[in-house]
Amino acid sequence: MKFSPKIFNSHPKQDGDFFLGIKRILGFKPKNIEVYKKAFLHRSMNKRDQEGNPMNYERLEFLGDAMLGTIISRHLYSSVPEGDEGYLTKMRSKIVSRKHLNELGKDLGLLNYVESRIPKSHFGENIHGNVFEALVGAIYLDRGYTFCEKFIQSRVIEPYVDIEQLEGKVISYKSLVIEWCQKQKKSFHYDVYEDTGNDVLKHFAVKLTIGEKILAKARATSKKKAEEKASKRAYFALQHKIESH
């Protein structure tokens, strides 16, 4: 029997939105919703647990920061077998940079869930990255290492980690593609439209037409990212042609 009244007990009505919101962000069901609530609790709320210990997202942020570093290390270890220790360390710090984490937290709209006495407009940029790290810590406590790894794979590594671009070998695939089109005297056109569908975040889709042919499509959380993603795909599709020039 699939139906169980327990489901309703553990997520009373007022928690329903939070539960659904978190589920969409995670891509899987939270088990213990309380730990996620803590991940969004700002110290200004002055909450304390039953033992009287201060309760806010900062301890989870400590845990999530470590988890994130480890999972990114593991990814780099296998995806760049030729990189030495120094290279791996440098790449990891680029991926988990404050700027990058803030972008991630912002794309996931985490600020919407933050509970605080301070108006949200008063927070600096770092709140996005800090809450993102706390969320990673919460996932680890709730579902363990493997779920945490999957979350980081789908929400960080796949959409954001491009080794070539992080190495600075490629600044922008879009500019490479445009340059090629101009040299080849081929027309090109980026057709961008909103396409959020059932996603947690606003999404944009783009079609890149070169000459008469739709060469690549892509979706991402900003117009710029979608164009860059489509350009990257087009670049690899055209690579042998580009490189022979």
Next chain:
Amino acid sequence: MKFSPKIFNSHPKQDGDFFLGIKRILGFKPKNIEVYKKAFLHRSMNKRDQEGNPMNYERLEFLGDAMLGTIISRHLYSSVPEGDEGYLTKMRSKIVSRKHLNELGKDLGLLNYVESRIPKSHFGENIHGNVFEALVGAIYLDRGYTFCEKFIQSRVIEPYVDIEQLEGKVISYKSLVIEWCQKQKKSFHYDVYEDTGNDVLKHFAVKLTIGEKILAKARATSKKKAEEKASKRAYFALQHKIESH
């Protein structure tokens, strides 16, 4: 049928000692012995893998360092619920300090397994800690997160991590116990003897007698550690008496 010729194929005779040595250090069977060999391979050997990438322990050290930090973070998160982010960060860096890791690597006798063209006497202290981190990375690749966590629990946390002592609240339990005995005009005696048994490392056992009674026993990898461990046990056994003074 338990007997399988595969076992012999995967660990030919010349590897037998290494396999058994690693198994004793780990406390469980390695699956892929090759990854452990890499954890002991110094760069001076100039080895390369099939793709021509340099092969030595440094990449595994990068991975192990991250794993260790995460597992210690997780331990501190649950064992010190009252500690804030700053406290947890400070305690973690004490636990994973270079000095501490070198001590760990030395206690496990890891240098015995290092393959190097440089004479071992020429290495500085850090080789012990570096190889320890590489070993943690190898365990993670070979057996995954849970085994890695178990190894760190039994080889690092249980024998070495004493929060009170790391906090500097207690410098030495031995001195607390001695002070108490002197005030109480009680005789005390530490009886230390070698007791390695089937262990990987040389071990010492100690009996602490206060007055006529054997108050605590302990075993550790050095005389000093065994005395401290027994003193700690005695201290907690005597605590109500000590605190009422």
